[in-house]
Amino acid sequence: MLKRLSPRERFEQLLADFAPKLRTAFLEAIDDITGNIVLRRIVERLERGDINGAVAAMHLDPAAFRPLDEAIRAAFNGGGVATVEGMPTLRDPSGHRIVVRWDARNLAAEQWLQAHSAQLVTGIVQDQMTSIRTALETGLARGNNPTKTAVAVVGRVSTVTGRREGGIIGLTGPQASFVATARDELLSGDPAQIRKYLERTRRDKRFDKTVAKAIADGKPVPATMVDRITGRYADSLLKLRADTIGLHETFAALGASKDIAFRQQMEKGNLQAQHVTKGWKHTPQEHGRMQHIAMQGQVVPFDQSFTAPDGTAIPYPHAPGVPTRHTLGCKCFAEYKIDFVAQLVR
Structure with missing residues (x-):
């Protein structure tokens, strides 16, 4: 005999099903953006001092986040179906069973999906543009050439995966700032500043010996090594953001669909x-x-x-x-x- 799941068990099952899919959808969107970047176009614009043009050349288009939109819709509808299926049997005054269904085309359901997805994607894109513009301006002001400045933002193409890694695309504004600060710490040559990097919980600890040696020698970490270290740090932060979005958006979709599913039954007079x-x-x-x-x-x-x-x-x-x-x-x-x-x- 199959065990009837408790409300918490049903919710945890839905969370386990959909959160990884939302996480993957966000990373797919970022891969789509970085995979279509032509570095030469960005460098050309930076050489002319055209920061806005360089940002535009990255094509931070909301349409790139369509996989995330679809994953949110799937979680929302999955939550609605699970809610009505989990409702105890409702009966009319004559004792006949009332049929209850989740209506994905219900006005309230469509409005929630449209408003939520639009707000999420718009926020991601606007935050990206701001942090990328800041990073480009900071890199050029530091004296880095346009190519180095652009690569720090968009990342390098991995010879193993063929995808760009180590850039700040996909990170929140504060996370992009963390990467910039970590770079400054490692390049400072000040043991006290470099030591701060070792306090970062999302760092790649495989580089700790290199950083510890720089502290002992009282010298900056070599610039080429700093690029690798901060690149791995940025990748770790991107994974963190993907995990955060996966969980947060799944909770939001499941919470909204449950509430709306009950409202649908009330509108029909069933409750x-x-x-x-x-x-x-x-x-x-x-x-x-x-x-x-x-x-x-x-x-x-x-x-x-x-x-x-x-x-x-x-x-x-x-x-x-x-x-x-x-x-x-x-x-x-x-x-x-x-x-x-x-x-x-x-």
């Missing part, structure tokens, strides 16, 4: 909001938010928001408009329950 409650479920993790731990077990009516200890109203975990301090890295979810006694009385 009434006053008969549905939702409970906050915290997922234990190493560095869990104390506020979310305190919210564990909080139960509210369907049409009301949860209230965080700091006063923030949260319709459900990862709901649109909720401050990032309550969403980024959050692994909480809402469990919806139907009061069947009240439903039958109705």
Whole structure:
């Protein structure tokens, strides 16, 4: 006999299915961008001092993120289907079973997908343009030639994989800044500054002996080695961002689809909001938010928001408009329950 999964087990199964796909879709989009870059065109524009032209030559087109759009849609629809399949059997006043289905073409579903994807991709592209422009300006101001400046941004083509590696395309603005600061530390020749690099948790530790030798000698790390070290550091940060996007966007899609799936049944008259409650479920993790731990077990009516200890109203975990301090890295979810006694009385 098959075991009936608990709400947490169903949610964790969906997360395990879709988060890796979103992570891969983001990396595919970045590979598409970097794989179509023609370095010569960027260098030519930098030689003319045309920073904007160099950025434009990288073709940071929102259309490149279509794989990510599609992966989010798949997670959203998967969450909606799982929600209605997990609903207990609903019956009409005559005792007949009510058929419930997930409607992917529902207006609220389409609006969430369109607004969420557009906001995400627009934010990624705009952040990219800003950080890339800053990196190009900084590289030229430092005295680097256009080729070296461009390669630091777009990366080098690996002889093994044939793909560009080590650039900052795909990184957030702060992450791109981390790479630039790490480069400055390694080139400084100041043991105290170089030692700061060894405190970076995402560094490639295979280079630690080289860095330690530079500290002992009181000399800068050789420039060619710095390119390799910071390139691997940038790759590690890109993997981190892909992991973050995979988890965050999957949680957002599953949370929204669950809420909308219940609303669809209410619109059809199969359920009434006053008969549905939702409970906050915290997922234990190493560095869990104390506020979310305190919210564990909080139960509210369907049409009301949860209230965080700091006063923030949260319709459900990862709901649109909720401050990032309550969403980024959050692994909480809402469990919806139907009061069947009240439903039958109705």
